[in-house]
Amino acid sequence: MKKTVVLISLVAAIIVFITSCEKEGGNSTKISRYNETESHNIGQNCMNCHKSGGEGEGWFNVAGTVYDDTQTNTVKNATINLYTGMDGTGTLKYTIQVDGLGNFYTTEPIDLTTPLYPSVTGSTSTNYMSTSITTGACNSCHNVSTGKIWAQ
Template structure:
């Protein structure tokens, strides 16, 4: 008599998940991704940075933008993370990001136009504020 052990990947496991320009597997556009994508919750992968980018209307998603986190304002200093915005307008990563005393955000549209966030961030839960207590993230 033998024993067979079967291992399955469980939801909520901390697996690697990083958005890409060509991907369309993301969901829940505009919601706080970290409500589910964190330890103890059902989302696959524990996101470190995640959010949604819209066009200038703030109602239509903006795919294929790039979100960059830097150590100094206006895109200067060291690039700490560069994250592609997928086909659904969402960006996310489970890769480690050191926020330290705070990072600065730049959002680059496909045409090269860059928008800078004026204040630094210490959390990557972008949709916990954007679209709730402050304007949505947008690109052009």
């Protein structure tokens, strides 16, 4: 009888341990880089999967997709900058490289509690968002309720 109780307790402890562990990949560091082509799901909200408890590897703090001025093709190797002031004024707080597929993402800590104003720079132009961001899930608005992020 004691062996059965011990065995059941051991099995229960193992099950609790296994199910309480983070998913594979957890909050591993994932940062987009120029020319890399490891990203996927262009135009979709990255944070649907790349979040605590999500299926994606790494918990993104800012992520999205950049398109050209026709808003049909992606722009590779652009740059996202986050400033404390509108139109590139104030202090440059963060820079995120857009990868070779047009996606950008980072697991680096980004303080979204203070106003940050994004810009996107392509090979020939820079565009500024006129309002501060309230979320780092850029594609949750862009492509849905507002126009796509674009640069030339």
